[in-house]
Amino acid sequence: MKMLLKNAREKKGLKTREVAQLLGIDQALISKFESGSRKPTRDQVIKLASLLEIDLETIMVAWLKEKILYEIGQDEFALKALIIAEQEIRHQSKSTTKKLSLALQKLLHEIDNLKAKLDTFRQYDSYRIAQALDLEYTFESNRIEGNTMTLRETDLVINEGLTISGKSMREHLEAINHQEAIAFIKDLMQKNIPLHEREVLAIHNLILRGIHPQDAGRYRKVQVMIKGSTYMPPQPYMVAKEMEVFFIWYETNKNKIHPIVLAAEMHERLVTIHPFIDGNVRTSRLVMNLILLQHGYIIANIKGDYDSKMQYYQSLETAQTKNNKDDFILFIAQTEKESLERYISIIGQ
Incomplete structure (x- = not known):
C-alpha cells in the first residue's frame, strides 16, 4: 500500500x-x-x-x-x-444482500433492452434533439420545486436571454443555473471524471449561484426541515460525516449493482442527508442523472405535474421514514424507461 x-x-x-x-x-x-x-x-x-x-x-x-x-x-x-x-x-455477504423484486428485475430488463435499441440509433442523434430534451429537463426539474415558468418561457430565458415579465429574478436564475448544471454533468461524463465530493459541491454551486451565493457549494451550518414531510434531516454537525459515508457507499457499490439502482440509491441517500441549505433535491437529481449518463443511459426526466410530483415525493418519504426504498427505485426505473421510449421515438423515426 x-x-x-x-x-x-x-x-x-x-x-x-x-x-x-x-x-x-x-x-x-x-x-x-x-x-x-x-x-x-x-x-x-x-x-x-x-x-x-x-x-x-x-x-x-x-x-x-x-x-x-x-x-x-x-x-x-x-x-x-x-x-x-x-x-x-x-455467508454474511449472501444473507445481507438485498434481492431485487421481480417487478424491478422485469423493469430493469426492459430498460436494458431499450438501451440496446437506442445504441443502434445513436448515429441519428443530434445536438438539436439533446438541446430540446435538456430544456425540458430544466423546465420539469424546476417545476417540481415550484418554479412557475412555462416551457416556452424557460426557452426564452435560456436561449434568447430575455426577461419574463411577472417572473421573479430567482425563477430566471433557476432556469439559467440548471441548464448550466446539465452542461457541467455532461462535461464530467465526456471527460470520464469520477464522482467525488468536489463534483457534488460544484453541481450545487451552479444550482444556487446568484440565489444564495454564501451557501452555494457549501454544506449547511444550521438545522433544516423539509416542507410537507415528517422526515427530519440530520443535525448540521453530522453532515460532513454523513457525506463521507455517502461517498464510501458509492465507491463500495458502484461496480456491484445495476446502474439504475445505483443512481436511484445515490439520489435518495443524498437528499436524505439534505446537506445543503437549499437546492438539495435538484442537486440529487443531477447526481442521479450524471451516474445514468456515465453508464450509457439517458437523463431520467421526472415530470413536474401534480400526480408525478406526488408519487415522486411520497415514494421518497417512504424511503426516508420507513426504510423501504422499493417504491422509489421502481419510480426512478419507470421514469428512465419512459424517457428512453420517448428518446427512441424521436430519433428512430
Whole structure:
C-alpha cells in the first residue's frame, strides 16, 4: 500500500506537506504511511483515496491485507483461520444482500433492452434533439420545486436571454443555473471524471449561484426541515460525516449493482442527508442523472405535474421514514424507461 500512496501523490504533483495540510494531519504521518512504518486508520485511508483519486476498493483491499498480516503474522493456525473466516464472510455477504423484486428485475430488463435499441440509433442523434430534451429537463426539474415558468418561457430565458415579465429574478436564475448544471454533468461524463465530493459541491454551486451565493457549494451550518414531510434531516454537525459515508457507499457499490439502482440509491441517500441549505433535491437529481449518463443511459426526466410530483415525493418519504426504498427505485426505473421510449421515438423515426 505504501507504493500505492506514494505513486498516487506524485502523479497528482503533491508534496507530503500539502497532503498533510489537506487532510489536517501531521506531515510526518504521511511520510510514515509511504514508508510503511505506520499504518493509516480506516478513515485516513478513505480520505487519502478521495484526495489522491485512488480506487477505494483497491486501496481498502491493500490496507486490509496488511492489517490481517500484521494481526496474524506467522501463527501456525493462521491459514486455517483465514479459510474459516472467508467462509463466514461469504455467508454474511449472501444473507445481507438485498434481492431485487421481480417487478424491478422485469423493469430493469426492459430498460436494458431499450438501451440496446437506442445504441443502434445513436448515429441519428443530434445536438438539436439533446438541446430540446435538456430544456425540458430544466423546465420539469424546476417545476417540481415550484418554479412557475412555462416551457416556452424557460426557452426564452435560456436561449434568447430575455426577461419574463411577472417572473421573479430567482425563477430566471433557476432556469439559467440548471441548464448550466446539465452542461457541467455532461462535461464530467465526456471527460470520464469520477464522482467525488468536489463534483457534488460544484453541481450545487451552479444550482444556487446568484440565489444564495454564501451557501452555494457549501454544506449547511444550521438545522433544516423539509416542507410537507415528517422526515427530519440530520443535525448540521453530522453532515460532513454523513457525506463521507455517502461517498464510501458509492465507491463500495458502484461496480456491484445495476446502474439504475445505483443512481436511484445515490439520489435518495443524498437528499436524505439534505446537506445543503437549499437546492438539495435538484442537486440529487443531477447526481442521479450524471451516474445514468456515465453508464450509457439517458437523463431520467421526472415530470413536474401534480400526480408525478406526488408519487415522486411520497415514494421518497417512504424511503426516508420507513426504510423501504422499493417504491422509489421502481419510480426512478419507470421514469428512465419512459424517457428512453420517448428518446427512441424521436430519433428512430
